[in-house]
Amino acid sequence: MDRVNPRNVLVVVAAVAGCVAPFVMGDLTFLMRMLLAAIVVTGLSLLMGYAGQASLGQGAFVAVGAVTVAVGTTRWGLPPLLVLVAAPIVAGAFAALVGVPLLRLRGHYLAFGTLALLLMVQTAMSTLDFLGGAFGISGIPAFGVGGSVFTDQRPYVLLALGLLALVLFVTHRIVDSRFGRGIRALAGSETAAESAGVPVMRGKLVIFALSAMYAGLAGGLSAFFTPYVSPDSFPALESFTYVIMAVVGGLGTLWGGVVGAVLVSTLLQVLNLVSSQPQLPPTLGPILQYATYGGLLVVALLFMPGGIVPTVQSAAARAVSRRGGAGRT
Amino acid sequence: MTELVAYLISGIALGSSFALIGSGLVVVHRVTRVVNFAQGSVAIVGGMTSATLLNGLLPHGLGEIAAVVLCGVLGVLVGLLAIGRRGTPPLISLIVTLGASMLVSAAIIWLWGQDPVTPPGLEGSVTVLGAEVERQRLLVVAATGVAFAALTLFFSRSYLGKGLTASASNPFAARMVGIDVRKMGLLAFGLAGILGGLAGVLIAPSNPLSFYSDLPLVLSGFAAAVFGGLTSPLRTLFGGLGLGVAGQLTAGYLNGSYQTEMALLLMLVIMIIRSRALVQEEVK
Amino acid sequence: MLRIDDLVVRYGSAVAVDGISFEVGAGEMVALVGPNGAGKSTLINAISGLVAPHSGTVACEGRIAQVPEGRQMFADMSVEDNLLLGGWSIRNRDLGEVYDLLPDLAGMRKRKAGRLSGGQQQMVAVGRALMARPDLLAIDELSLGLAPLVVAELAEHLRFLNRERGTAVLLVEQEVTLAFDVCPRALVLEAGRIIAAGPSVELAQSETVRKAYFGDLAVAETMTGATAPATTEVSP
Numbered sequence: 001m002d003r004v005n006p007r008n009v010l011v012v013v014a015a016v017a018g019c020v021a022p023f024v025m026g027d028l029t030f031l032m033r034m035l036l037a038a039i040v041v042t043g044l045s046l047l048m049g050y051a052g053q054a055s056l057g058q059g060a061f062v063a064v065g066a067v068t069v070a071v072g073t074t075r076w077g078l079p080p081l082l083v084l085v086a087a088p089i090v091a092g093a094f095a096a097l098v099g100v101p102l103l104r105l106r107g108h109y110l111a112f113g114t115l116a117l118l119l120m121v122q123t124a125m126s127t128l129d130f131l132g133g134a135f136g137i138s139g140i141p142a143f144g145v146g147g148s149v150f151t152d153q154r155p156y157v158l159l160a161l162g163l164l165a166l167v168l169f170v171t172h173r174i175v176d177s178r179f180g181r182g183i184r185a186l187a188g189s190e191t192a193a194e195s196a197g198v199p200v201m202r203g204k205l206v207i208f209a210l211s212a213m214y215a216g217l218a219g220g221l222s223a224f225f226t227p228y229v230s231p232d233s234f235p236a237l238e239s240f241t242y243v244i245m246a247v248v249g250g251l252g253t254l255w256g257g258v259v260g261a262v263l264v265s266t267l268l269q270v271l272n273l274v275s276s277q278p279q280l281p282p283t284l285g286p287i288l289q290y291a292t293y294g295g296l297l298v299v300a301l302l303f304m305p306g307g308i309v310p311t312v313q314s315a316a317a318r319a320v321s322r323r324g325g326a327g328r329t
Numbered sequence: 330m331t332e333l334v335a336y337l338i339s340g341i342a343l344g345s346s347f348a349l350i351g352s353g354l355v356v357v358h359r360v361t362r363v364v365n366f367a368q369g370s371v372a373i374v375g376g377m378t379s380a381t382l383l384n385g386l387l388p389h390g391l392g393e394i395a396a397v398v399l400c401g402v403l404g405v406l407v408g409l410l411a412i413g414r415r416g417t418p419p420l421i422s423l424i425v426t427l428g429a430s431m432l433v434s435a436a437i438i439w440l441w442g443q444d445p446v447t448p449p450g451l452e453g454s455v456t457v458l459g460a461e462v463e464r465q466r467l468l469v470v471a472a473t474g475v476a477f478a479a480l481t482l483f484f485s486r487s488y489l490g491k492g493l494t495a496s497a498s499n500p501f502a503a504r505m506v507g508i509d510v511r512k513m514g515l516l517a518f519g520l521a522g523i524l525g526g527l528a529g530v531l532i533a534p535s536n537p538l539s540f541y542s543d544l545p546l547v548l549s550g551f552a553a554a555v556f557g558g559l560t561s562p563l564r565t566l567f568g569g570l571g572l573g574v575a576g577q578l579t580a581g582y583l584n585g586s587y588q589t590e591m592a593l594l595l596m597l598v599i600m601i602i603r604s605r606a607l608v609q610e611e612v613k
Numbered sequence: 614m615l616r617i618d619d620l621v622v623r624y625g626s627a628v629a630v631d632g633i634s635f636e637v638g639a640g641e642m643v644a645l646v647g648p649n650g651a652g653k654s655t656l657i658n659a660i661s662g663l664v665a666p667h668s669g670t671v672a673c674e675g676r677i678a679q680v681p682e683g684r685q686m687f688a689d690m691s692v693e694d695n696l697l698l699g700g701w702s703i704r705n706r707d708l709g710e711v712y713d714l715l716p717d718l719a720g721m722r723k724r725k726a727g728r729l730s731g732g733q734q735q736m737v738a739v740g741r742a743l744m745a746r747p748d749l750l751a752i753d754e755l756s757l758g759l760a761p762l763v764v765a766e767l768a769e770h771l772r773f774l775n776r777e778r779g780t781a782v783l784l785v786e787q788e789v790t791l792a793f794d795v796c797p798r799a800l801v802l803e804a805g806r807i808i809a810a811g812p813s814v815e816l817a818q819s820e821t822v823r824k825a826y827f828g829d830l831a832v833a834e835t836m837t838g839a840t841a842p843a844t845t846e847v848s849p
């Protein structure tokens with residue numbers, strides 16, 4: 001019997017929607033931001049869900065990627081394609097380097113440690129003139145390969161879509177590999193994983209570096225899209241937003257990051273439109289933003305601890321099994 | 330010399346506030362294993378409420394106390410979110426309190442706006458060892474000393490305090506002798522709210538607070554608490570004082586903008602050096 | 614005074630206690646013996662209210678206090694504080710009574726409970742339970758990890774308490790000889806069910822009970838030269 005897996009249908013629908021949207025929407029900034037966030041959150045979800053480690057400072061690696069592009073293009077005049085490829089590599093290497101001491105920490109300590117890392121990266125950016133100093137780096141050229149240069153938003157969005165697909169594919173392959181199955185034991189118990197022969201530290205380091213590579217990739221692309229990089233481009237709140245998206249979508253699921261990024265971004269966009277009505281007080285925007293973030297986190301964690309994707313999946317599985325059971329009798 | 334004394338005293342005053350916020354984190358962590366990210370936001374509410382109350386509603390003293398009490402209530406509310414639902418793992422509770430701190434931030438912007446707020450404090454200054462010191466800073470140090478003495482007495486002498494210590498020491502045995510460990514957790518959150526509120530009330534006159542201050546406050550408090558392994562209020566006090574003094578010396582002799590980074594760097598170094606011991610304490 | 618009716622306790626799909634009924638009279642001493650994983654600790658935790666039963670009832674006229682397996686000290690607190698906390702549920706802060714019953718405790722009251730020897734800790738655990746002025750003392754593994762001499766002393770204390778205060782005792786014990794020695798009546802648990810019950814003297818003689826479970830040693834002692842008995846594996 002040939003049955004269509006509803007999940008595959010959803011994936012196809014999402015892909016088609018993603019490809020059509022750039023051609024029907026007017027301003028693509030929102031879409032671009034959402035895609036970049038989805039790339040970052042896919043990595044964060046991998047780190048939090050599989051390695052069981054929370055990072056409250058994922059923006060640090062986004063910043064490293066963005067700075068790589070900014071410095072590479074404006075200071076050294078390197079070709080855009082080269083620096084875009086270098087962005088995730090530099091971010092991943094940076095994560096591997098700081099990860100050696102940092103990942104000795106766990107739980108709360110690592111959460112605060114990563115947050116401290118983000119703030120220190122910001123300080124480094126604002127004090128070292130080479131990284132832009134307080135004024136940041138502007139004048140980053142448009143992305144392009146060979147003679148063709150990106151002149152409007154659409155090609156950026158399409159590139160981001162392609163990169164998101166690549167990131168999802170890589171994540172899928174890693175999770176399904178032998179390494180991925182071993183690393184999954186980490187979220188449960190490190191001691192158990194260790195006694196089962198999983199190299200705990202190396203495993204955590206690889207996942208940490210990989211999530212940083214995704215963040216660096218998104219940061220690199222964003223530096224081309226918004227051709228200006230400064231310490232203020234990566235506030236802690238944005239890193240918290242990644243955590244919210246990961247939690248809302250569902251930790252340790254392939255599609256959780258994408259679903260979380262789409263839902264949270266859309267919700268914020270709607271709230272933004274509502275609160276920017278001219279007759280409303282200007283503080284309404286931040287109030288709604290904070291209230292939404294806080295409310296989402298609390299509600300999602302307390303009432304849907306697994307996140308949306310697992311909750312929907314298990315609900316669907318239950319529905320299917322109920323139907324199957326009814327058919328058998 | 331005079332300069333040094335001034336830096337030391339302002340460092341101790343600053344460190345006192347770190348210690349108050351940090352000891353709130355410790356009190357909660359001991360009993361619930363949760364790190365309360367909303368601790369900084371609660372402190373801000375304390376400072377801002379006292380500013381509102383002291384603006385013609387209540388006299389000095391009463392206004393500050395009322396603000397601190399309100400923070401205790403707020404602490405319990407945060408606790409209800411964080412540990413109200415049974416079986417929430419501590420790391421998830423941390424993220425819930427992150428959510429709670431954002432809700433508090435929304436309330437702060439709603440009630441007080443986005444600009445920094447500062448309540449009136451003690452006016453004038455006195456001369457200590459040749460250095461001019463604001464009286465408000467001395468008040469911060471004195472009040473912190475009293476608060477820590479009271480906290481120590483509460484935990485070691487009072488029956489309720491012993492119940493809290495017991496819940497932290499062995500939750501199973503605590504349940505067995507009839508202690509409601511969840512209620513104790515909420516009490517700890519309330520106590521943390523009071524300590525955070527006190528910190529906010531004390532520092533707001535010399536350091537105006539806005540909703541944006543929550544991150545520096547909770548990070549400094551956490552850094553102080555790390556010195557105490559998230560379990561010892563007394564070592565948190567020393568950690569806070571050390572961080573405060575180191576920060577002021579850095580600001581005074583090197584560069585003011587490195588002050589926070591100095592604290593963060595010290596925190597990271599301590600955490601990484603002690604990571605093995607910290608993990609063991611966490612497991613225990 | 615304690616009446617258990619068709620009690621069932623489950624952990625997920627595993628049944629730890631499978632329909633147990635028995636009674637303990639006022640001032641009675643009853644032993645609960647059985648191999649590892651027979652459900653003894655679960656039963657005692659259900660009686661103390663620490664584990665919720667799946668079905669059945671636990672009815673008790675009077676207070677129950679537990680001496681838990683592994684002593685479960687408040688390790689970084691003083692002996693005195695440990696005892697005081699024992700009285701938490703009835704707000705009893707009068708230590709005199711316990712010091713009268715267990716005078717050894719008075720001598721170590723300022724010491725940290727975590728620094729004491731196993732036997733001393735067990736004594737503190739008993740004293741802590743007594744602070745709740747219980748009508749029934751539920752003791753989980755009195756002898757575990759303790760030297761025989763220490764155990765004998767503790768057993769003597771239990772008999773004394775029973776005599777002086779009329780405290781009923783439910784003693785969960787792997788050490789069968791000790792259990793039968795202290796308690797006149799006993800229940801034998803296996804795989805969550807009671808497989809034998811009666812006066813300890815009779816149970817000690819009963820060949821079926823001995824064969825069924827009494828551990829290789831006891832059986833080997835009486836059945837020297839015979840073929841090794843088939844021990845039943847009990848999964849928790």
